[in-house]
Amino acid sequence: MPDNFDPTLTPDLEAKPGREDCPTKLEKTYQIARRALLSRGLWILWLVREENGELIFDGWAIPPQDLPMRLRFFVNGIECTVVGHPVDPAVDTVVKRYGLSGNSSRYAFRCAVPMEQIGDTQNLRVEFRPGSGRELSPYQDWYLRLKPGPQPDTGRRLRVAGTADPDMFERLGVSDCLAMRRALLEYFGRDYADYESIMDWGCGCARVARFVAEFAPRKLTGIDIDPDNIEWCKKNITQAEFDRIGLDPPTRFNDGSFDLVYGLSVFSHLSEADQDRWLMEIQRITKPGGAVLMSIQGEIAFLRADGDFERFLLLEKKGLHVYGRSPDLDDVLPEMKNSGYYKNIFHSRRYVYERWNRYFEIVDVIDAAFAGYQDLVVMRRR
Numbered sequence: 001m002p003d004n005f006d007p008t009l010t011p012d013l014e015a016k017p018g019r020e021d022c023p024t025k026l027e028k029t030y031q032i033a034r035r036a037l038l039s040r041g042l043w044i045l046w047l048v049r050e051e052n053g054e055l056i057f058d059g060w061a062i063p064p065q066d067l068p069m070r071l072r073f074f075v076n077g078i079e080c081t082v083v084g085h086p087v088d089p090a091v092d093t094v095v096k097r098y099g100l101s102g103n104s105s106r107y108a109f110r111c112a113v114p115m116e117q118i119g120d121t122q123n124l125r126v127e128f129r130p131g132s133g134r135e136l137s138p139y140q141d142w143y144l145r146l147k148p149g150p151q152p153d154t155g156r157r158l159r160v161a162g163t164a165d166p167d168m169f170e171r172l173g174v175s176d177c178l179a180m181r182r183a184l185l186e187y188f189g190r191d192y193a194d195y196e197s198i199m200d201w202g203c204g205c206a207r208v209a210r211f212v213a214e215f216a217p218r219k220l221t222g223i224d225i226d227p228d229n230i231e232w233c234k235k236n237i238t239q240a241e242f243d244r245i246g247l248d249p250p251t252r253f254n255d256g257s258f259d260l261v262y263g264l265s266v267f268s269h270l271s272e273a274d275q276d277r278w279l280m281e282i283q284r285i286t287k288p289g290g291a292v293l294m295s296i297q298g299e300i301a302f303l304r305a306d307g308d309f310e311r312f313l314l315l316e317k318k319g320l321h322v323y324g325r326s327p328d329l330d331d332v333l334p335e336m337k338n339s340g341y342y343k344n345i346f347h348s349r350r351y352v353y354e355r356w357n358r359y360f361e362i363v364d365v366i367d368a369a370f371a372g373y374q375d376l377v378v379m380r381r382r
Contacts, residue, residue, distance in 0.1 A: 030309035033316065034099055037300050037367070038065055040137040043128040044372045046088070048144060048167060054112040056083075060091045061109055061128050066100055069131035073111045075124055079133070080111035097307030122146045139182060139369040139376065143175045152205040152232055159328055160204030160229065169207065172371055177211035179369045180262055180293050183378050187363050188291050192216040192260075195291075199253075201263035201282065205229040206237050208264060213239040221258075223251065228332045247341055248274075249281035257285045262293040265374065269326055269342050279359040286381040292360055296347040298375035300368045305346075319351025352377055 023031065043061035050056070057080065063069040073080045091104040100107065118124070126142040129135060148170040151157065157169045184190050192198065192215035200209045203222030213220045220240035224230050225247055233242040245251055261282055267275055286292055297305070302315055305323075315321040323344040329336050336342050349365050356362060360379035369376035 042372050045142040056112050058086050058110050060107045063130040072129050074127045075113045078117050080113045082111045084110040086110050097303050139179050139366050143178050144171045156205040160207050173207040174211050176208050176370050187378050195260040197258045199258040199261040202266035206233045253285045256287040259287045259290040261286050264295045268297045268345050283359045290381040292379040294377045295374040301373050302346045319348045321346040
């Protein structure tokens with residue numbers, strides 16, 4: 001299922017700017033809530049390239065609480081040299097929507113590390129450690145491989161990740177896989193290989209599943225409503241099984257079939273009633289004590305998509321905000337155009353704790369664990 005990870009690149013919502021010079025009581029509430037979301041900072045890596053014997057990284061980064069800290073970046077523990085501040089319209093959008101104190105040149109960065117310092121390794125971990133250089137928020141780390149593996153075509157990549165860039169698609173997949181792996185080790189003391197059976201709910205064209213399958217070969221089953229992507233997965237990912245499912249539960253799986261179930265950018269597209277039905281189904285097919293990892297578009301994602309304070313406070317009050325239908329699957333599932341089934345949904349953290357607790361023990365909600373955008377909900381089957 002689609003994972004449009006950064007709507008700031010193609011904003012479709014009109015944001016009414018708050019009157020920062022003379023804010024109302026509601027606007028002051030919004031400003032306080034907005035600042036609180038940046039307690040650990042936020043950052044994005046949007047471009048990586050090799051140039052003149054160096055590895056160059058471009059992105060934007062907000063230090064914790066937007067404090068005037070020095071921006072520092074590390075690749076496999078080696079500090080990069082910040083060599084510039086590239087101009088990108090997305091940074092101006094972020095500055096505006098988060099109400100940041102500087103201009104885009106304060107947050108955009110370009111840094112470089114010599115290839116000879118990296119050595120022969122093909123796997124890189126990129127960290128944002130502002131100020132003192134101490135580890136900040138490891139769930140926001142980016143991972144990349146210098147030699148990417150086989151990938152689906154541009155159309156499929158766009159459908160599941162909102163990007164035509166094959167390198168970005170690869171970075172998103174491996175980074176999301178390793179963010180979930182960190183959560184499994186931290187909260188359950190288990191790695192992918194320690195699970196007997198794993199479900200990728202909404203696997204798309206295996207953006208994440210192909211990496212999970214490397215950690216746990218022959219243990220993964222991927223399911224999706226997209227028939228085209230399922231056929232691609234069956235032909236190209238040999239270490240896992242894949243099945244097409246319908247729009248509504250139940251699935252064909254027996255009770256307690258999986259001890260790990262994860263789903264990325266699925267609940268961000270389902271109505272409240274459909275979410276409840278699928279939560280019940282996931283509860284049914286998960287073994288008692290099993291781990292369930294899901295992504296949501298939370299408050300941080302909301303601010304990257306929309307800077308309007310009234311809509312933000314409405315999200316905080318109601319817990320669930322619907323931005324109409326999503327057209328992402330119209331080409332492969334034409335019936336979506338009239339059904340209104342596939343939507344764009346945002347959740348508040350409180351909503352998840354209060355409503356999803358009916359089905360699972362909520363262990364934690366980790367802000368911006370996926371690409372500095374979607375939150376990671378860590379749950380356990382009671």
